[in-house]
Amino acid sequence: MPETMEIYIHIPFCKRKCNYCDFLSFPAAGKQMDSYMEALRLEIARTARDKDQLLPVRSVFFGGGTPSILPPAQIENVLSQIRKEFDLEEDAEISLEANPGTLDREKLNAYYKMGINRLSIGLQSTDNVLLKRLGRIHTKEEFICNYEDARAAGFENINIDLMSGLPGQTLSGYQEELQSVLDLKPEHISSYSLILEEGTPFYEDATIKRMLPDEETDRKMYHKTKEMLLENGYERYEISNYALPGKACRHNLGYWSRIPYLGFGLGASSYYPVDGQLARFSNEPDLSLYLEAPFVSFGERKDYEVLTRNSMIEEYMFLGLRKMEGISLRDFEEQFGIHPYIIYKNVLSSYLKDGYLCIKEDRLFLTEKGIDVSDYIFRDFMLVID
Numbered sequence: 001m002p003e004t005m006e007i008y009i010h011i012p013f014c015k016r017k018c019n020y021c022d023f024l025s026f027p028a029a030g031k032q033m034d035s036y037m038e039a040l041r042l043e044i045a046r047t048a049r050d051k052d053q054l055l056p057v058r059s060v061f062f063g064g065g066t067p068s069i070l071p072p073a074q075i076e077n078v079l080s081q082i083r084k085e086f087d088l089e090e091d092a093e094i095s096l097e098a099n100p101g102t103l104d105r106e107k108l109n110a111y112y113k114m115g116i117n118r119l120s121i122g123l124q125s126t127d128n129v130l131l132k133r134l135g136r137i138h139t140k141e142e143f144i145c146n147y148e149d150a151r152a153a154g155f156e157n158i159n160i161d162l163m164s165g166l167p168g169q170t171l172s173g174y175q176e177e178l179q180s181v182l183d184l185k186p187e188h189i190s191s192y193s194l195i196l197e198e199g200t201p202f203y204e205d206a207t208i209k210r211m212l213p214d215e216e217t218d219r220k221m222y223h224k225t226k227e228m229l230l231e232n233g234y235e236r237y238e239i240s241n242y243a244l245p246g247k248a249c250r251h252n253l254g255y256w257s258r259i260p261y262l263g264f265g266l267g268a269s270s271y272y273p274v275d276g277q278l279a280r281f282s283n284e285p286d287l288s289l290y291l292e293a294p295f296v297s298f299g300e301r302k303d304y305e306v307l308t309r310n311s312m313i314e315e316y317m318f319l320g321l322r323k324m325e326g327i328s329l330r331d332f333e334e335q336f337g338i339h340p341y342i343i344y345k346n347v348l349s350s351y352l353k354d355g356y357l358c359i360k361e362d363r364l365f366l367t368e369k370g371i372d373v374s375d376y377i378f379r380d381f382m383l384v385i386d
Contacts, residue, residue: 005055005272006254007086009040009078010265011067015102019135019208022197022266024285025065036287037074039294040265041081043283047262048085055260057086059093059251066122068098072110079114093250095120095159103146108153117334118249119150120159122191125330126177130166133208140180147184157247159188164221166194167202167211174221175228182232187247191225192240193218219372225266239322239371256319258312266290271364274298278307309336313343318378326365340364347380 013028013036028036039047048054060082067202075082075096082088095118098113125131126140138146150158160181164174181189194212196203213221226236234242238256241249254261260278263270267285271278281301284290298304307315313336320327333339341348348364351357356370370377 003055004058004089004259006059006061006251006259006261007057007082008251008261008263008268009060009067010263010268010283011062011064011070012036012266013069014066014071014099015137016135019133019201019205020194020197021135022200023065033070033074033288036266037070037078040290041078043264043294044081044085046077047264054086057082057088057092058259059254060088060095060306061251062096062116064097066099066102067079067096068107071194072107072114075111075116076114079116093118095249095251098146099136099138100143100146100188101136103149105149105153107324108146108150108155110238112153112155117155118157119155120161120188121150122161123181124161124163125166125169126180127169127173129151130169133167144184147186157188158186159190159249160184160186161190161192164191164225165213165218167208169213169221170227171213171217171224175224178225178228182228188241188243188249189229189234190241191229193222198357214280224263237324239374253323256322258315258319270298270301272298275305278312280305280307312336314382315382317344321364321366321374321378321381324365326363328362329364330362344381351377351380 012022012025013033016027017025035257047173060079062075062078080291094116096116097120099122117208121143123143124134124136126143128139131139147160156323162178162181178191196209202208212218216239229242230236234244235248236242237248238252241252242249245247258271260272261270262272263283265283266287269280269282269285271280274278279298281298281304284293284296285304305311316327316332317340327340329340348357352359355367356373358365358367358370366374366377
């Protein structure tokens with residue numbers, strides 16, 4: 001059984017829904033936010049009633065939505081509740097997602113004083129035309145101001161989210177954007193290519209689709225990201241994540257390493273041992289229903305599933321291979337009592353032969369060639385086991 005766990009707190013509120021966003025988030029009024037935060041604290045308290053079943057907490061992540069839309073006191077109340085109810089490790093990583101346009105010096109000082117030690121800032125682009133097209137509420141200038149205020153408040157671990165493949169974006173323009181972010185020297189950069197998700201305004205907009213960079217340009221942006229970040233001292237530790245040495249996001253590494261976590265709040269997912277068996281489940285995604293009953297027993301949660309041995313094997317492979325270090329063959333055999341080559345002989349033989357996977361000492365990992373088609377490779381590892 002694992003010796004540690006993580007906590008995710010979902011704050012679904014935002015000022016305005018972005019044109020590409022399919023996350024569980026929406027604009028909300030003050031009273032509605034107050035009611036939600038009260039329900040959230042109640043859920044945390046009731047979940048923690050049986051403290052003998054809880055593991056030490058190594059990280060807490062406030063995500064959304066836009067957590068920074070809330071008054072700092074609301075965040076502090078939830079964090080205090082976690083400290084009261086859980087065994088929060090002394091050096092726990094405590095992250096908060098924040099969007100430019102919802103930050104100011106007073107908020108950032110308050111976050112730092114309450115013990116938040118990592119900020120994840122949703123920049124997405126430094127081009128004001130592209131920001132407006134995305135539906136973002138901030139400008140590059142506002143972001144720079146927020147970033148400088150965060151440094152002045154004392155933050156020494158800041159992530160910046162950046163997107164490529166945006167409608168109207170050029171390769172040279174993206175390089176300039178990336179360089180302007182590198183000039184700030186954040187500790188961590190998450191770089192993602194835009195995906196048009198069904199149900200979003202972008203997905204329905206034919207004009208936006210015609211403005212997207214072609215596939216070759218999109219791939220060049222992807223490779224330019226890797227090239228420029230590595231040249232500037234960043235280490236790629238996961239397919240879309242880069243960090244200066246020692247600054248990889250502990251919370252996200254936990255997801256890819258199958259560390260148990262409890263998700264609190266609207267629609268939040270959990271991966272946690274229940275009655276000695278690892279299970280996945282999620283919270284109610286309807287706000288009115290969640291406010292009526294913010295806590296129900298784990299077994300009554302949405303999509304409750306006790307993981308089978310086969311499910312755990314599949315997850316071990318496709319989550320572990322997202323990390324640049326890959327997976328440990330020895331650890332796999334110790335956990336499941338069988339060598340992965342016995343289960344995945346045909347898949348491994350093919351991808352190793354064609355140079356998509358590589359084995360070095362004890363570790364199996366994707367090559368650069370394999371990373372380019374990683375989605376297809378992961379799918380094969382999920383289809384092998386019946």
